[in-house]
Amino acid sequence: QKEVEQNSGPLSVPEGAIASLNCTYSDRGSQSFFWYRQYSGKSPELIMSIYSNGDKEDGRFTAQLNKASQYVSLLIRDSQPSDSATYLCAVKKTSYDKVIFGPGTSLSVIP
């Protein structure tokens, strides 16, 4: 089992729809969870971070964390073509200073 897994994608949604991106992790002691967006050929940029169970909203983005089920998700409301990118889930372990990245999910928003 990989340490961080994401839906394989690619995911296509029409403009204006809600895009749902999922991530599961294997280390039950993980404390910090991050969503990065990466445009093709560019570096990852942080969109959201979440540390406690529940929802965290920032504009059109909502991160959801469920530690009991070991999953974290990212919802993008009113999806725009500019949201088309690869989304990386990252999990920070508690035992040592390391961030584990998932393989990413490619999102395409169709105008």
Added chain:
Amino acid sequence: EAQVTQNPRYLITVTGKKLTVTCSQNMNHEYMSWYRQDPGLGLRQIYYSMNVEVTDKGDVPEGYKVSRKEKRNFPLILESPSPNQTSLYFCASSFSGRASTDTQYFGPGTRLTVL
């Protein structure tokens, strides 16, 4: 402007020819890290550094060396590059690396091709 810079951005080289990819940050960050990104494998950590003169192996350190003689710089050295090191490389930094809330800032990437 706060940033992480990498040089070169693109490099084509031949097997066995030593090369260095530089990384520099101007945010006074203690933690710096190198990743490689390959299709289907995501970002994998090569080496990281918690502070000056403190470095440690990540998940895929074989074939790479690093040094941290100054806080702002963290060069990645390939002593004898091989074709399987063809990849997209990212340098990243964060304030301390220890806090659970610490987030990483990435450089623009270096695309390396080893023939």
